[in-house]
Amino acid sequence: MDWAGDTLMKLEAQALLRQSLREGGAQQTSDGYLSLYQSWAAVPEQVRSQFGSEPARDGEVLEAVVRNAGEEAFLYLLPFQTETGERRYLLSRHNRADIETLGEEFFSAALMHSLLTTLAVFGLLFALFFWLIRRATQPIAQLSAWAQTLGTRARVDAPHFEIEELNQLAQRMQEGVSRIEAFNEREKQFLKHASHEMRTPLAIIQASLDTLELQTGEAGKASLRRAQLAGANMALLSSALLWLARESPQALKRERVTLDTFFQAIIEDHRYLLTGRDVAVRLELSSDIIKIKKSLLHIVSANLVRNAFQHSSEGEIVVITDSEGLRLTNPINPEDADANVEGFGLGLELVRRICDKLQWRFSVDLTGDGAQVNVIWSPTSHS
Template structure:
């Protein structure tokens, strides 16, 4: 409901802002177009007076030029006052209709701005009409209290109309938003109860609008599908815990018996089976741990990474085959506290890929807490295409998820036919997704 109220204020505020912008534009355009209306009126009056004079002048050239309180006129440019003649030699600052404005009409000095109309007459002469300034006369400008009062009433009416539109519109918008957002807030509140299975299977409330009811049905259906998938996953984990680990334990026990029978040394085929069983057991345990919704932290213990890497090298030395590969080790012997099983899986995966896909040359392994770096020479710098093979895909995804759960970060770089993988044990926060990539497909992981 809190989110619904927030949405209500956002929508109502948006509509209020829209109305305010419209009123602001209206208030700015109103005086502008009012002035244009006055200019049009002045232009029409002067032009009509000039046309009227031109008709009478054609019949009687002695007809006197028009003159009234607002403007006067003369025939011929030489009859104009000197200041107006100088203005005609400059470009006009404004033109409206038949009238041209020279200078600034708003200036207190009337000599700075004049409105002038030029009307050609039939005999080749020109009638010039220009406005008059009465401010300098005795008594100043004539007051028009009745007209001013009328204008004030009209302006107050405009303000009243603006408020009469603004306030009811705001009330209507607030009611409309409340009417629309209230069922949305109920929908949001109801969605928080879908964590319980009884709420999903129970009767859905009516949210007044067909669209909200359709959204609620789709949401309930999605939650039901997620809960069903979660139940299937739980059953799969239980089956995996028993059906997969049991045969692995049987295989491991039988391999130990075969080791005792053979005097402690297994033939190469059985050694490969032993390694595969050990890897499968570690993967199964890690998958079960990662699949828990809230997995507990793996137990940490003091690890000599130098010895661990040495053991892993001996386990995977068979991958070198007949290639001439030199192992260059620079590993700190200082003990560090890490989860042993996860550390064996991740480091073993990287080492296996480095030995399996390395070109002839050297494989460099260095460790200085908290970073482990493995660099091997490769034949091509082109990155391997993603594969649908379970060996590659599962191994890559497993390394990503495992390192993300443990708070480790993996960085991969390819430079001058050298493939390097850096594992940082303290770079990321636990349970945060990490953009990890392994050096290549592994044998089992």
């Protein structure tokens, strides 16, 4: 408000100065509200007494308050120099009531304009900030979108970023994924070759065992039977490993399986593991018929039954089957719980991987005195 008032007085001073020149340089020129004096001596005495001695600085508005008949008024005095270097004095007089009224109006208008200006500035700042944030995060979003293609067939070369650190990060990510893929490929090839190499000696062993069965009497047939069972399981295991590695030349077929007959055969094949031990087996087998990948079901079931028989303590093993899945429980000694878990080894990992690939639900729960294994085959595997 002070700046606006000072500027207005300077403009009025120029206007009155031109008017004074037109009037021939009168000692006082007035428009009713403002008066222009040619010298300090021309200023009325009562005004000079309010400001004291002659002002030393030009261009600075001086203010004084006068009282007359109980009314207050403001005097504003502006000393300035003309273009010719002559000094002039502009005097303005206003009542307090007029100043307060105009001041309130001016303040309200200034406040409204300031508010609008502030909102506009903040709007521009917000837009600028939003643009900067988007510009800063866009490379991150590009990097994230590109990273999602790593390890897939849709993988492309890393885009070039303006930020060099992002280029370095993308390169490290690509190198890391390449190393992992190379490692997985080596393991896959090893699994493939190992499974293929197993097939020939397994076939020779199986043929030799069949020949020995014909040449051996009844006393040795039980041992030969277990050896033949082990060979058959190894052949199934080899097929399963190739299937897990996706190297099998043909997909495993679904076959019709009668659950009680299927699981009774598995139980009998592994019952020799309980010889000389006080362990009973209780079977609750359903007679349902399901259509499922029989070889994989045999590997899963045989591994779980064999582990239960091997690591069971004295008590009762319970095998329950129905059209939805298998549940097997066996007692364990709490002191040997950790050993029992470790005893699953490759068998448990193979079962887990087969179930994951077939989308079967598989879980192992250990309690203080027993272990429970659940396998729920996917409903889509039913006929």
